[in-house]
Amino acid sequence: MIFKRAKKNSPTVPLTVTLPQIKQAVRQFEEDMPAPINRTALIMEDKSIDLSRLKRYLGGVPEQKFYMSRETFEIFEESDKLVPYYLDLVQSAVDNYISDTGKLPLVEDAWLPEVHYRLLATERYLKETPPFPLYITEEEMMLTHRPEYFES
Structure with a gap:
């Protein structure tokens, strides 16, 4: 299957995902990474998840933010950041x-x-x-x- 590359000036449809989808993508990311790398590699300084690194599991980069505890690995929506x-x-x-x-x-x-x-x-x-x-x-x-x- 051949995908057409989007034109640079074409508007993109914002991607919206659910908390369960993010949790699944994070689990898949961890499973696909070599042994020393785990899900904490996704956590940025403000505790938000680097969603660009989950793009292949989600089909794009979501418009909303999600956050993760480095200690418990629990994932939260923006309202609970x-x-x-x-x-x-x-x-x-x-x-x-x-x-x-x-x-x-x-x-x-x-x-x-x-x-x-x-x-x-x-x-x-x-x-x-x-x-x-x-x-x-x-x-x-x-x-x-x-x-x-x-x-x-």
Whole structure:
């Protein structure tokens, strides 16, 4: 099959994709890359995903932005772009706290395993407090912002 090259001045139709499509493209990218390269290679400084590198899986470069946590690999839409920033910031603080003390930095008497921001800040592990709670999961002590994760 022969494809015609688009003229330079011809208008292009913006590509719109869904979060599941982005997640699938990221998984495919990781599967296709040689061993030392993983999905974190797609994360730019602002936590956005370099969608131009997913062009072959998506059929073009989407008009919207998506973001990924370097620590948890979770992918977010533009409306939740602060979540990966805070996940990475707090995950690092939690990991360091556990490494230094052997304890989990949890809010006492909380129904869910909520990260104790004040404790981490007081002990100088955390410089900035997220505007929403984060929780420590039993899966490798990774964080989540979703309280529904703990529902049975």
